[in-house]
Amino acid sequence: MPSEKDITIKRECSLKDEIVEIKTYYYTKNGELFATGIHALSIENAKAVAEFVAKQEKLTILEEGHRCPECNVGLMEYVVENCSCHISPPCSACVEAPLECRNCGYESMYYPNEDV
Numbered sequence: 001m002p003s004e005k006d007i008t009i010k011r012e013c014s015l016k017d018e019i020v021e022i023k024t025y026y027y028t029k030n031g032e033l034f035a036t037g038i039h040a041l042s043i044e045n046a047k048a049v050a051e052f053v054a055k056q057e058k059l060t061i062l063e064e065g066h067r068c069p070e071c072n073v074g075l076m077e078y079v080v081e082n083c084s085c086h087i088s089p090p091c092s093a094c095v096e097a098p099l100e101c102r103n104c105g106y107e108s109m110y111y112p113n114e115d116v
Contacts, residue, residue, distance in 0.1 A: 003007075006028060006029040007026055007027065007028070007029075008026075008029075008031075009025070009027075010024075010027070011023065011024050012025075013046075017041075017049065018043055019041070019042065019043045020043060020045075020046035021039070021040050021041075022039045023036065023037070023038050024037040024038075024039075029032065033036040060097055062076050062107055063076070063099075064099065064111055065077070068101035068103060068106050069106070070104055070106035071101060071103050071104035073103050073104070074102055074103025074104055074106075075101070075103075076099050076101055076108065077100065077101075078097040078098070078100075079092055079099075079100045079102075080094050081096055081097075084116075
C-alpha cells in the first residue's frame with residue numbers, strides 16, 4: 001500500500017432518484033489505480049458532507065491570538081476550566097483546553113498537545 005503522500009484522489013459525483021453517488025478513485029504516484037470506493041447519500045446528507053468538507057478545506061492550524069475563522073472578529077484563546085495544576089501540573093484541564101473564540105463561541109477541533 002502506498003503512503004498517504006504518494007496517493008492521488010479523484011472523485012465523481014452523480015445524482016439519480018434523489019440519491020447522490022460519490023465514486024472515489026485512489027491512484028499511486030505513477031498513475032496506477034489501486035483502490036476505489038462508492039458511497040450513496042441522500043441529498044440532505046450530501047449537502048451536510050459538502051459543507052463539512054468545505055469547512056475542513058478552509059481549516060488552518062489555529063493558535064492562540066489568531067483571528068477566528070468563523071466570525072473573523074474575535075481572537076482565538078485557550079479556555080481553561082477547573083485547573084488543578086497547583087496539585088499536579090500539568091493538569092488535564094490545561095492540556096486539553098479547547099481553543100475558542102470568545103466573540104462567537106467557535107471551538108477549534110484540535111487541542112494544544114494533539115498532533116495535527
